[in-house]
Amino acid sequence: MKKAYLYNKDSQSIKCLACKHYCIIKEGKTGICHVRANMDNDLFLLTHGLIAAEHLDPIEKKPFYHFLPSTTAYSLGTFGCNFRCLFCQNWQLSQVIKKLSNFDASKALNFLRTYSKEIDAKEAIKKAIHLGAKTIAYTYNEPTIWAEFVKDIAKQAKKHKLKNVMISSGYESNETIEYLEEIDAYNIDLKGFTDEFYINVVGAKLENVLDTIETLHKRGKWIEITTLLIPGKNDNKQELKDLTAFIAGISEDIPWHVSRFHPDYLMQDVEPTPISTLERAISIGEEAGLNYVYIGNVVGHEKEHTYCPCCQNVVIKRQGYLVENYLDEKGKCPYCSCKLAGVWE
Ligand code: SF4
Known part of the structure; x- marks a missing residue:
């Protein structure tokens, strides 16, 4: 458990800022996620660590x-x-x-x-x-x-x-x-x-x-x-x-x-x-x-x-988690050199 960073507080309430629910959390209670809690008028992340x-x-x-x-x-x-x-x-x-x-x-x-x-x-x-x-x-x-x-x-x-x-x-x-x-x-x-x-x-x-x-x-x-x-x-x-x-x-x-x-x-x-x-x-x-x-x-x-969008050849072959990757280290197609979108290195 550790004090959270993503929250606002005033004398009346604690507002969690971590997600778009923006829960207002009362003393001794948690937000909708059940792991961010108001304890002694501060917000704690109960799952920290x-x-x-x-x-x-x-x-x-x-x-x-x-x-x-x-x-x-x-x-x-x-x-x-x-x-x-x-x-x-x-x-x-x-x-x-x-x-x-x-x-x-x-x-x-x-x-x-x-x-x-x-x-x-x-x-x-x-x-x-x-x-x-x-x-x-x-x-x-x-x-x-x-x-x-x-x-x-x-x-x-x-x-x-x-x-x-x-x-x-x-x-x-x-x-x-x-x-x-x-x-x-x-x-x-x-x-x-x-x-x-x-x-x-x-x-x-x-x-x-x-x-x-x-x-x-x-x-x-x-x-x-x-x-x-x-x-x-x-x-x-x-x-x-x-x-x-x-x-x-x-x-x-x-x-x-x-x-x-x-x-x-x-x-x-x-x-x-x-x-x-x-x-x-x-x-x-x-x-x-x-x-x-x-x-x-x-x-x-x-x-x-994965099929190359330029030449339609298979450039990454998959069967479940068995993967054969034919792209080069920059993500380029070996057949037509088209660069595929992604993070390759
Ligand atoms: S659901 Fe959890 S993370 Fe989201 S605003 Fe509420 S307390 Fe914060």
Whole structure:
């Protein structure tokens, strides 16, 4: 536990500035994420120095397809979340604390101390280097809510020439985006494209996520976008046309990952996404002008590969996490020398 940086206080209240919920938090309580708490009229990050998950993952698993392909990322996650997605695949990390602590700071802290493991920033980096990782990934649960801990680790990572990436739902406040200057790349979940879906299924506002994506792009961060397609919930043709037009309007070079849904958490009554629905979405993305559209969670599909947008040859071949990269170190196509968008060295 450590005093937070991203907050304002006056004699009456504490306002958290880490995400676009901008919670006003009363004494002894937490914000919506259940890990940022008002204690003695100061804001504390209860998860500082505590992790709930750590793995060495292929960077493709995040997913990043245009960011140091075939390298590994030392991946860290904690507890809590600022969203409440009914289909969450990591609900044990993101949602369970909410039921047990019910916004009570002491209960949340007890939970975190019982189920987390202590690690400090230097120790994390030492481990990442020992494991041969090129990148630190802040992932598994929403990293925005533990921004100060992310910052501590990311600063150490930079000192040792490691990259930093965040896998996020895109609710970062502008204050957090500015604060986390060490982050090189973001994979943002754009979970749908209607207010109704965002409010009822996710517990957030779509416009705030779109604003984050635009801001990150303006600040020159590398961005990839993922959409989990849930049958009957967010796979409407017009919705996908609007979603892909939005991405293409920012840049046609932003990779879009269209992922297959499997029943999870509170959405057990919906069937897995048919492959034909994913393929239709891919066509919509390509018609919108996107240069790189990928299928996710379908191993062996031809849309796992990267095709050169100039000559259409396969330049990165993938089968799950098996990757053959034919691009040169600058990201140039071996057939026509066209430079592909991404971070290649
Ligand atoms: S990070 Fe947590 S406490 Fe802060 S505004 Fe977001 S949900 Fe609220």
